[in-house]
Amino acid sequence: xxxxxxxxxxxxxxxxxxxxxGGAGPELIVVFNAFSVVVLYFSVRRGEVFGAFLGTVCGLxxxxxxxxVFGVGGLTKTxxxxxxxxxxxxxxxxxxxxxxxxxxxxxxxxxxxWVLVTAVVRRESLNFHGGLILLQPLVTAVLTSSxxxxxxxxxARGSRGD
Amino acid sequence: MPIWEKRxxxxxxxxxxxxxxxxISIQIPRGAEKSLFEKSIFFLxxxxxxxxxxxxxxxxxxxxxYFDLRGVRGENQKLKKENFFLNQDVRFLEDQLQFFxxxxxxxxxxxxxxxxxxxxxxIGVDSANPFQTxxxxxxxxxxxxxxxxxCDRVGNLVGRTIEPVSLRETMVQLITDKDSSVSVVSAVGRxxxxxxxxxxxxxxxxxxxxxxSGGQVGEELLTTGYDKIYPAGLRVGSxxxxxxxxxxxxxxxxxxxxxxxxxxxxxxxxxxxxxxxEE
Numbered sequence: 001x002x003x004x005x006x007x008x009x010x011x012x013x014x015x016x017x018x019x020x021x022g023g024a025g026p027e028l029i030v031v032f033n034a035f036s037v038v039v040l041y042f043s044v045r046r047g048e049v050f051g052a053f054l055g056t057v058c059g060l061x062x063x064x065x066x067x068x069v070f071g072v073g074g075l076t077k078t079x080x081x082x083x084x085x086x087x088x089x090x091x092x093x094x095x096x097x098x099x100x101x102x103x104x105x106x107x108x109x110x111x112x113x114w115v116l117v118t119a120v121v122r123r124e125s126l127n128f129h130g131g132l133i134l135l136q137p138l139v140t141a142v143l144t145s146s147x148x149x150x151x152x153x154x155x156a157r158g159s160r161g162d
Numbered sequence: 163m164p165i166w167e168k169r170x171x172x173x174x175x176x177x178x179x180x181x182x183x184x185x186i187s188i189q190i191p192r193g194a195e196k197s198l199f200e201k202s203i204f205f206l207x208x209x210x211x212x213x214x215x216x217x218x219x220x221x222x223x224x225x226x227x228y229f230d231l232r233g234v235r236g237e238n239q240k241l242k243k244e245n246f247f248l249n250q251d252v253r254f255l256e257d258q259l260q261f262f263x264x265x266x267x268x269x270x271x272x273x274x275x276x277x278x279x280x281x282x283x284x285i286g287v288d289s290a291n292p293f294q295t296x297x298x299x300x301x302x303x304x305x306x307x308x309x310x311x312x313c314d315r316v317g318n319l320v321g322r323t324i325e326p327v328s329l330r331e332t333m334v335q336l337i338t339d340k341d342s343s344v345s346v347v348s349a350v351g352r353x354x355x356x357x358x359x360x361x362x363x364x365x366x367x368x369x370x371x372x373x374x375s376g377g378q379v380g381e382e383l384l385t386t387g388y389d390k391i392y393p394a395g396l397r398v399g400s401x402x403x404x405x406x407x408x409x410x411x412x413x414x415x416x417x418x419x420x421x422x423x424x425x426x427x428x429x430x431x432x433x434x435x436x437x438x439x440e441e
Contacts, residue, residue, distance in 0.1 A: 015207055019214040019286055026292030026424050035289075048171050052178050064203040065211070065297065066290040067324075067339060071185035073290065078178045086171070121186055 007042070007054045011061055014038045018065070031135045032143075035062045035073075036110060039081045040103055040144045044093060048085030055081030069121045076117060080110040094152075100145040107137030201326040208286075208331040212299055215285040243281075246315050250279055250431055253317035256395065280304055280432040282312075285331070292424070293338040293361045296321075300432060301330040311385075311392045311433040318421035319344070319385060319396045320430055332432075337398065337420055338365060345388040346398050351376020354386060357398060357418060364402065367416035374414070377404060383418060393433060397421055 017034035035058040043051025059077030063070045084106050087093075093102040111133075128134065227235060282304075286297035300306045310323045312334050321336040335342050338359035346357045346367065353376040355367040370377070381401045387394030399420040407415040 012210055015210045016214050018289060019211045020218065022287040022289075022292070026287055029287055029289065029292045049174050052171075052175050056178055056182070060203055061207050062289045064200055064207060065286060065295075066288045067294040067333075067335060067341070068290050069186055069189055070200040071182045071189070075179065075182035075186070078175070078182060082171075082175050117186075 007050070007057060010038045010042055010054065011035075011057050014058055015061060018062075027132060030132050031139050033062075033136055033140055035059065035077065036080065036107060036136075036140045037143050037147070039077050040084050040106060040140065041147050043081040043084035044088040044148070046085065047089055048082045051081030051083075051085035052078050053081070055079070068118065072114065072117050072121060076110050076114045079113060080106060083109065094148075096145065096149055099148055100141055103141035103144045104137060107140040111137050204326040204331075204333070205328045208297060208328055211286045211297060212331060215283075215299070219283075246281065246429065246431070247279065249316045250313065253313075253396065254393075278434040280306055280434050282306070282332075282430055282432055284427055284430060287424075291361050293336060293359065293363065295324075295336060295339065296334045296427070298323075298332045298334055298430065298432070299330065301328045301332050303329045305434050306332050306432050307434075309391050311396065313396060313431045313433065314422045314427050315429055315431070316426075317397060317431075319392060319398045320422045320427055322391055323432065334430075337422075338362065343389070344392055344398060345386045346383040347386045348377050348401065349382040349384055351378065351381060353377035353381075355416070357383065363420075365399065365418040365420055367401070367418055368413070370414045370416055372406065372412055372414050377401060377414075377416065379404060 014034040014037070018029070021028040021032055021034065039051065039055045039058050042054050046054075055077035056074050059074030060071070062073040062077070066073070084102075087106075088102070091102075093099050280300055282298040282300040284296050285299045288294040288296070298306070298312075306323060306327060308323055308325055308327055312320045312322060314320050319337060321334045321339070321342065323332050324335045326333055336359065337344055337357060338361065340359050340361045342357075342359045344357040345354070347354045353367075353370060353374060355370040357365050357367055359365050367383070379401050383398045383400065385392040385394055385396040385398060399418045402417040402419045405415045407413045
């Protein structure tokens, strides 16, 4: 029950951040995907099943605020959550550089999948906003790795305090 | 050990993927109509978006109202509001004068039009592509429904309301969306066509025959009202370029710069019912 509550709060947080970003400027929505950050962060922490469910929720919420086909974001984020949780259980992604690289690969995979699914479903070329959208995986990876770095630092400080 | 225990993760993933594929599949024949499920999610989360935007704006206005010259600011806001309605009225008057000779008829039309404008704030933009949709803080309780024209504060066309329309929030399809279509006419050459977006900053004017006369770069485009969604005479944009369409030689390739800008659509006007419908 606690996990479900956390997942719900994480989705609300993503909506919160997405709303702030949308208010700041439309370009920010293109380069920054708050829902992907939440999915990646919780998938690595909680594993593939949790990641897949959270990916479903976050993806569908993202789809609800978009005119695109409902479910495309849900599908890509479900797979993102599952992959991230699954791989992070088998290899150590804790070191900063490895963590950043892992997040970047996952984000790129998500984008590739999203482009493919959208192209198949809508049968038309996508708008890449002059290449701006290609920055999204990089921004997602940097933000998620930063979250882990901050968390590690806080834990280290907490343990030194004990 | 049962297969469920051994392959739990894979089975859950397969179930979720199957769910999404089913979800996507059932929408394909539905076109633009939103599913009940999608509407439910929008209803559930749009108040959060509204609360966030409201809280941020509230904090911002608290700061400025307290420390700024409050009297001047209040007066300024009042004037802005009056200006907002006046701009809409001026646009409408200009448009209607083209159609009606009698002054009395114009007055009658204007009186009816004034009561139909619903001012709204933009509380969100499309999560996948900002040139597709925006979300407004007015819904069915405020008299907003599907297929109503939305203009910016100076009367330039922004888009139309689409489903989902919740009690206090509404989604708006921008004219820059690639699935959007607006019947327009050029102000001088009376060149008619269908304006569609490209999900980017520029739109295109489609179905203009290569043999059609009229239309120059920089010429203003106005709505015709033929589509029964947008009232006639709303300013849409100006012609950016006119070229020969290589792929379809019978048509001209015309690109259009829409007038509305994202930095000026913090407040918009929903035209609750088209003024020129009854013509």
